[in-house]
Amino acid sequence: xxxxxxxxxxxxxxxxxxxxxxxxxxxxxxxxxxxxxxxxxxxxxxxxxxxxxxxxxxxxxxxxxxxxxxxxxxxxxxxxxxxxxxxxxxxxxxxxxxxxxxxxxxxxxxxxxxxxxxxxxxxxxxxxxxxxxxxxxxxxxxxxxxxxxxxxxxxxxxxxxxxxxxxxxxxxxxxxxxxxxxxxxxxxxxxxxxxxxxxxxxxxxxxxxxxxxxxxxxxxxxxxxx
Numbered sequence: 001x002x003x004x005x006x007x008x009x010x011x012x013x014x015x016x017x018x019x020x021x022x023x024x025x026x027x028x029x030x031x032x033x034x035x036x037x038x039x040x041x042x043x044x045x046x047x048x049x050x051x052x053x054x055x056x057x058x059x060x061x062x063x064x065x066x067x068x069x070x071x072x073x074x075x076x077x078x079x080x081x082x083x084x085x086x087x088x089x090x091x092x093x094x095x096x097x098x099x100x101x102x103x104x105x106x107x108x109x110x111x112x113x114x115x116x117x118x119x120x121x122x123x124x125x126x127x128x129x130x131x132x133x134x135x136x137x138x139x140x141x142x143x144x145x146x147x148x149x150x151x152x153x154x155x156x157x158x159x160x161x162x163x164x165x166x167x168x169x170x171x172x173x174x175x176x177x178x179x180x181x182x183x184x185x186x187x188x189x190x191x192x193x194x195x196x197x198x199x200x201x202x203x204x205x206x207x208x209x210x211x212x213x214x215x216x217x218x219x220x221x222x223x224x225x226x
Contacts, residue, residue: 017105018105018111020057020058021055021056021057021058021108021111022055022056022064023053023054023055023056023112023115023116024054025051025052025053025119026054027052028044028049028052028071030054031052031053031054031066031069031070031071032044034066034069035069035097035099038069038099038100038101039069039097039099040099040134040137041097041166041167042166043166043167043168044071044097045168045172045180046168046169046171046172046175046178046180047071047073047076047096047097048073048074049071049072049073049096050072050074050093051071051072051093051116051119051124052069052070052071052072053069053070053071053112053115053116053119054066054068054069054070055068055070055100055111055112057104067100067101067103067108068098068099068100068101068104068108068112069098069099070095070097070099070112070113070116071097071098072095072096072120072129073093073094074093074094075093075094075130076094076096076169077171080092080094080130084128084207085127085128085214085218086218086225087214087217087218087221091125091127091128092126092127092129092130093120093126093128093129093130094129094130094131094132095113095129095131096131098113098143100112107146109143109147110143113143114147117129117147117208117210120210121210121211126210127209127210127211127214128207128208128209128210128214128218129149129208129210130205130206130207130208131149131206131208132203132204132205133204133206134203135201135202135204136160136200136201136203139204140204141204141206144208145206147208148208149207150206150207150208151204151205151206152206153204153205154202154203154204154205155202155203157199157200157202158170158200158202159198159199159200160197160198160200161173161184161195161196161197162194162196162197163184163187163194164194164195165194168184173185173188
């Protein structure tokens with residue numbers, strides 16, 4: 001998911017099929033149903049979205065057609081932001097959802113990511129993007145590497161909470177402030193057979209630095225801390 005300000009032009013030159021594609025900032029409600037339908041998780045539960053984007057292709061009668069959606073959010077785990085941006089945790093965001101429909105051209109995801117990163121650089125003060133490739137679903141992070149994200153290792157193997165066939169984070173049982181968490185907790189305590197934990201594979205971790213200086217500052221900070 002890496003992008004540098006002059007890369008959009010380069011991508012467009014390499015991928016002429018995208019000359020009529022557009023990327024737009026949109027409200028969450030505009031992409032939520034699309035993500036629930038097309039993303040392998042079929043869910044946006046628990047995601048505290050910050051910036052949402054849609055990818056449009058030319059459609060019938062000149063009406064753009066949504067073919068992709070992306071959601072940047074507050075990192076899913078409380079200490080994640082501090083781990084990847086210990087200097088300014090509030091300037092760390094996680095790419096939580098990315099999906100394009102199957103009939104988009106090759107490299108659509110990289111094109112999409114590049115456009116959103118350029119927008120983040122120009123319109124926000126975020127410094128670090130993190131994302132995780134879910135090996136449980138066959139993803140290793142090819143798209144991230146193609147977008148100049150840095151591979152920084154794997155997470156530990158863990159477990160996922162299954163509710164009616166959908167995956168939820170294991171913390172979903174312990175967030176009483178959220179109504180959906182209270183409902184899941186009640187079903188779990190009632191021994192509902194459709195609410196259970198399942199082991200899952202590790203995930204590949206990726207990071208992208210939105211400015212040249214922050215990477216050096218973070219490395220220096222960590223060296224001095226240790």
